[in-house]
Amino acid sequence: MRMARRRHAGRPRVTMTNLLWFLILIGVLIFAHESGHFLFAKLFRVKVLTFSLGFGGAIRLGRFRLAFTRGETEYRISWFPIGGFVRMLGEDPTQEVDPAERQRSFSHQAAWKRALIIFGGPMFSLLLAPPIYFAYHLTLSRAAAPVVGLVIDGSPAAQAGILPGDAVLRVGGTPTRTFEEVEDAINDSEGRPVELEIERGGEKRALRLAAQPAIDETGLELLGRQWDLGIRHERRGTILGLVSPDSPAARAGMKGWDELAAVNGVPVLDFEEARRELEKAKDSPLRLSLRRRVEIPCGAVTLNATAVIDVDLQPLPAEQAPLGAFRTAHAYFGFEPIDLFVREVIPGYPAEQNGVVAGDRILSANGEILTSIEQFRNVLARHPRDSIRIQVRHQGEVREFSFVPAIIEDKDELRQTQRIRGLGFKPDANRVSGLTIPRPDRLAYAGRMAFVEFGRTVRMNVMGFVRIFQGRVAASEAVGGPIMIFHVAGKVAEKGLGAFLAMMAFMSILLGLLNLLPVPLLDGGHLAFILIEVLRRRPLSLQARLIASYVGLALLAALMIFAFGNDLRRYWSDFFG
Structure with a gap:
């Protein structure tokens, strides 16, 4: 039994714990990124004047200043914590450099050295992710057993006669020790017929079936097309x-x-x-x-x-x-x-318009008797813009109506807008975890997944950029600022250290890729200038570089204002009630 104060349901609290996780997250990400610039500069004997975590002046607490100087470099923690910088001698094109120190000036280095110093930041951001993913997967001591927990009616698995409790021994001749290996093998089949060897009650059986395209309710396909037999590990x-x-x-x-x-x-x-x-x-x-x-x-x-x-x-x-x-x-x-019982009706969508209320049960769609929400979503995916005939049971009475799936907008727990086609109701998650076993070859698994997850995350982020430019994802929903990072860090940390580490790796990859965009003042913009210099065999004029820098500064300022505005729209009530 627990006690809970009466307060607005679902309203998160802003806590010092959230602040701590936020500072840990951005501190690690910024330190790794700026260390890339710093180490390559030191490698090429470029004079580094300042290494700063954060922008602005160093933090002062009374007489104590969070800064120290070692050798020729000042190291400091500054007031504005959403970035950082490494300031090098000669980095500012308007700065005059003492002839005696030109050999150590950034601007007097060969183009390839300057490119590596600039690229070092994004590279270190990207390289930070695999070790974090490795540590995260090393914590996963239990694995999902290769035992079917649930079969979706109407799916290839259901049609082939697979039942809950069946153990999947092989897929396509490859032994499967965990349910993850089953899913990977099915996905690798890309819809081609594949042999499954299952065991039921001590008896082995061989089946041949082909997976169907997995449903991506968002329609974004950030990981490309995935494949599904209709079996789940959850029960x-x-x-x-x-x-x-x-x-x-x-x-x-x-x-x-x-x-x-x-x-x-x-x-x-x-x-x-x-x-x-x-x-x-x-x-x-x-x-x-x-x-x-x-x-x-x-x-x-x-x-x-x-x-x-x-x-x-x-x-x-x-x-x-x-x-x-x-x-x-x-x-x-x-x-x-x-x-398939309705827990909540979302206002303004077909469910409400056709009189569906909480407690009703969705019975069938286009004549197909439904037993799971996944099966209902399969029907919607096959007829995204067609009229669907549906039967609903209300207080024991069955009634019918037709509807065209609407695009449902809803917020997830991280306040991100989700858009899926549907009827306009929320079901209850009625799932329990499936059987688990000690993870086989845990070290090898962590090493492999470090690079598998790295590749998936890079692809997901790149496709996310593409979808924004295509207009399939609104920038107002995809772009967030420090308040969003603060909220996400706290929310994910509540799920445990493993989830926080996975999120940190994701954010590190995103930081590295964002900085490679060819926008002046970002690392990608500096690399673009160096590439133009190499192609022209002479650098751009000082005036052209200054104009580009001002344009880049204006773009970044506009982006920050836009992101901060999005944050206020999402999280205003958290801070101001």
Whole structure:
């Protein structure tokens, strides 16, 4: 039992913990980036005047100044923490350099040396990611066992007869030790027919089937086309909905969103286990143990608790089950998994316009009986702009209507806008984790995934840039500033150190790629100037470089204002109520 104050649901708190994670994140990213410039400058004996984490003057705390000088370089931490710089002798084209020090001036170095000093920053940002990914994957001591937890009805796996609990031994002749290896092998098949060897009840079976394109509800395909057989490692949970107010379950005292914990005294962890126990009972009376969430008002606070209750249920004959309702070979119980029950209706979309309310159950689409939200999304993906005939059960009554999938806009937990085609309702996640095993070859796995994740993240970020330029992603949604980074750092850190490390690696790659854009004042702009110099065999005029720098400064200032405005729009209520 826990106590929770009455306050606006979902409103995050701005805490010192968030600030700490934010400073750790940007501190590591900036230090790595600027170290690339610094080390290459030192390698070529260029005089480094300042190494700064942050912009502006050094932070002063009374008489204490966060800066020190070692040799010819001042190292400092400055007030504005969203960037950093390495200032070198001769870097400013308007600066006069003592002839005695020209040999150590940045501007007097060969073009290839200057290019490497500039490229060192983005390179170190990119190179930081693989070690972080390695550390993250090294923490994953458990792996998903190659055991099917859920089969999506209508999928290639369902049509081939694969069942929950089947162990996948081989895909295309390749042994599969983990479910990740199963998914990788299926994806590598690129839709071509592939041999699967499965084991069920000690008996091995060989199947031949072809994967179908995986659904990308965003339509962005940032990782390219993916492939799916319709098997999942997660298992269907035991949160239940009621078929009708006069069903056997309702008469026994069950309520929607009760969680089934045991059948006739036998604990059940997922719905397949529950199904087996219900099959054993045939049409005999049942004793069901349920977990129910309750809120208990208590003065100024509300106690959120889970009550455990027992109910006695008398099933009806299976043939009395209504359309689409769960039943066994012998009995109908009046409850079914919550997967396709409506938890919340999103205002302004087809669900609300057609009278769908919370508690309704989506039964079928275009004549296909639905058993999971994934199956419903498959139907939507096949008919993104067509009229779809749908059946919905409300309080035991079935009604039909047609709708054209609408583009649904919603915010995720990081306040990013998600756009998917749908009916306009939110279901409940009714999934429990699948079986796990000790991760085989953990060190080798971490080493391989360090580079696999690096490649995926680079591709995802590059395709993200492409989608922005194509207009498929609005810049107002993709661009964020320091407030967004602050929010994301805190949110992700709540999930654990591993998630924070993975996010840090992602951000480091993004920082490296952003700095390679050919915009004056960014590293990519400086590299573009050097390339032009090499092609022309002489540098651009000082006036041309100054004009380009002013243009770049204006662009960056406009981008910062734009990003800060987006942050205020997203997070205003977090800071100002």
